[in-house]
Amino acid sequence: MPTYTLNVSFLQGVQANRYSALAGFVVLYYDYCLTFHDEVERFWKGFAFSWGSALFFINRYFSLLGPIPAIVEYFGSPSAAWSVTSSKDVTEDVIPSLQNWPICALYLTDQQANHSAIAWGCMMAFDTLVFILTVNKTISSHNTWKGSLFHVMLRDGSIYYGIMALTNVANIITFLVVAPSAKGLYTITANVTASIIISRLMLNLRTQVRQMSPPVLPISLGIAVETDSQTICSA
Template structure:
């Protein structure tokens, strides 16, 4: 029960981080906020129901007494209920990935270097790995072996926490902002900026910035 409850809490936290990331990507659009928040609420409701439903609380005392260590086995009925929770996570991840790619295409950020392309790349890596993990979780919940059901729960917590931390920290990588001497041409007038004040990111988006070696 603890592992299942912790997974719900962990996935809701990750969903909140992805919501903030996508909300900022769409310039704090209210429609995007409502869409993502509603998806999280529905998914969390389904997950809480699948964990706290009456069938999930009826573990066999006899089977627990005959096993050593932490018993994570669940019944077949419990596995079927937990599939809905896995499906909710997969649905939200798919929505976030589609919105990220759509925003990048609209802003032409998918084909040029820059922050949008970085977010799409990291988002694709996160989504691809989580799809594999979620499908593995759904398959294991359908296996006839009770001890194999739910075996991907801890794995999902570890991988999802690590990946979502990576995609957030990668955006704040100090190596992506270089301090250089530069000249900015404005209306034929060339302005020289010292290194301590020139903080323009080195990317293809700033065609009017000349880097001085």
């Protein structure tokens, strides 16, 4: 296992990793506050269980609760926990004076970074496959006109894929070429970005579905309702 000393560049890498994670956490919770009203309007009012709504809530709230352990890892002071969970070899060989640190050492070995890069590469390949299938389905269904549900899926899916592709490429690069203490610099950012975009895509789809649904007119026996300057009378 390679040995790294506690020099300035190592500390800078750790700090860059922490600041990048902090930015991701702030964006995640801030975006939740921005879209909470839309969530109430589109999902909570007149709630009816469906697989779409279930997956939306799982993505939405697991994304909010899941980062809590990561926040503790990045910004807590786990020196008692480190002494219990870490091995003697890592403490002595990788960072000799780690026990004097007030934070976790956020570093990866080259082997760990390579494995992570492969995993993220597979995720990017999966996103690419889903995007290709979405485009193919939209074109074959001849439903690309503006205002259709497929048009919204294609538009939002293209935005999702473009942003995630750039984020994943940047994250993979950090696993392969940067210093050990800064490897995976954009991992939190990539996860947060995926969660936010999926939530917004679902909200946009719900908005489009409601706009496409025919309006319910309050017509009852003997009551006339005026709509679009015409009088609709019940039989």
